Amino acid sequence: xxxxxxxxxxxxxxxxxxxxxxxxxxxxxxxxxxxxxxxxxxxxxxxxxxxxxxxxxxxxxxxxxxxxxxxxxxxxxxxxxxxxxxxxxxxxxxxxxxxxxxxxxxxxxxxxxxxxxxxxxxxxxxx
Numbered sequence: 001x002x003x004x005x006x007x008x009x010x011x012x013x014x015x016x017x018x019x020x021x022x023x024x025x026x027x028x029x030x031x032x033x034x035x036x037x038x039x040x041x042x043x044x045x046x047x048x049x050x051x052x053x054x055x056x057x058x059x060x061x062x063x064x065x066x067x068x069x070x071x072x073x074x075x076x077x078x079x080x081x082x083x084x085x086x087x088x089x090x091x092x093x094x095x096x097x098x099x100x101x102x103x104x105x106x107x108x109x110x111x112x113x114x115x116x117x118x119x120x121x122x123x124x125x126x127x
Contacts, residue, residue, distance in 0.1 A: 022055035024075035038077050044068065055080055
């Protein structure tokens, strides 16, 4: 009975430990500037650089202009995981815009809105 409980506890703790988490001591971390240089060498444009799950996480665009999210090992600067985001690559993150970039053929256009025509913003008066 005790062996079954211990083995299930070990299995559940192994499930909780994600494979894409970084476990590098802070003393061995490369500076943020080194991560930015690595990204530039890859042809990426860094929009955001933060720490997540013990890894550096880069959000930006790759050399082809696709949105990316990349986890980088802070010690070796090796790529732990890379996703292309917003349906423009391999790893769509599920976010959908309210208006598609390219509507499907045969999709009717939205109705014209008289309030949004012209260059001057609509005026409202509170009484």
